[in-house]
Amino acid sequence: MKIGIIGSAGRMGQALVDAIVADGHEHAGGVDKDGDLASLIAVSDVLVDFSSPNGLEASLDACVAAGKPIVIGTTGLEERHHFLIDDAARDIPVLQTGNTSLGVTMLAALVEQAARQLGEDWDIEILEMHHRHKVDAPSGTALLLGEAAAKGRGIDLKDHSDRGRDGITGARTSGNIGFASLRGGSVAGDHLVMFASENERIELVHRAENRAIFAKGAVKAATWLARQKAGRYNMQEVLGL
Incomplete structure (x- = not known):
């Protein structure tokens, strides 16, 4: 081909x-x-x-x-x-797609399943880190994972998204999906999706070691x-x- x-x-x-x-x-x-x-x-x-x-x-x-x-x-x-x-x-x-990695594709499927099965008392936070040259944030992969979580919850990500927290923001909005972006070095792409509830956390992680x-x-x-x-x-x- x-x-x-x-x-x-x-x-x-x-x-x-x-x-x-x-x-x-x-x-x-x-x-x-x-x-x-x-x-x-x-x-x-x-x-x-x-x-x-x-x-x-x-x-x-x-x-x-x-x-x-x-x-x-x-x-x-x-x-x-x-x-x-x-x-x-x-x-x-x-x-x-926001990411062509087969591993990230599987991660998105797991995120959607977890979001569907866990209740709204489980907060969802997505952390991503990329190399210092990346120009967009959150990364396309982070948004892809956010969409997977939103689909599992049956909500629209645009209406339930928290980004760029700074200053006195008040308490976390229940049901929202949070994003945090880090930039530095030559990181090809790290993504962590955290489901946090009272006294326990589930973390789903993918780390790209090479493009x-x-x-x-x-x-x-x-x-x-x-x-x-x-x-x-x-x-x-x-x-x-």
């Missing part, structure tokens, strides 16, 4: 190339800002996008025009980006997506969860 990379010069670019080759596929090439996107899409069976939110609309439009599936691992997306993804998914297969895990998962997602019909998909569907 020929896999093209959008955002090839970024931190994930070389890791993706290595993962594509290791999995026995062909690296169709890559583009970055102001690159020849149409030419790359023309020679690719499926695209993987780890660029930036600013270029997502152009990538989706080009993939729809060519009828090519696309895996979107870009983080920092806003609500308007998700509307664009939903629109494109009517014509082509689109998989969007290769994201690249490996992205390649698995791309090869799976290329066999699907038009629609919007996620990593849990790749694993059959």
Whole structure:
């Protein structure tokens, strides 16, 4: 399978190339800002996008025009980006995720199950740490885990989210999901989801030791997506969860 990379010069670019080759596929090439996107899409069976939110609309439009599936691992997306993804998914297969790691995908499933089974007297807090160069917070993975917890609780994360606590904030709002972000060094990605109740805590943790895990998962997602019909998909569907 020929896999093209959008955002090839970024931190994930070389890791993706290595993962594509290791999995026995062909690296169709890559583009970055102001690159020849149409030419790359023309020679690719499926695209993987780890660029930036600013270029997502152009990538989706080009993939729809060519009828090519696309895996979107870009983080920092806003609500308007998700509307664009939903629109494109009517014509082509689109998989969007805040994290392509297979381990994180399993973690999200566990978080959803725990949130569903535990009552609201269990507070949910999500802590994430990344390298000093990361520009968005909370991380896409933290939000993915927050969405999993919210789904388990049957609530809307937008209406039940606490971020950036500072100063005299008052007591914790019951039922809300809290987020905390740390930045420093070269951390590829650490995530901890804590369920805290009276006198006990449950902690679910994932630590990424190398970006290769994201690249490996992205390649698995791309090869799976290329066999699907038009629609919007996620990593849990790749694993059959």
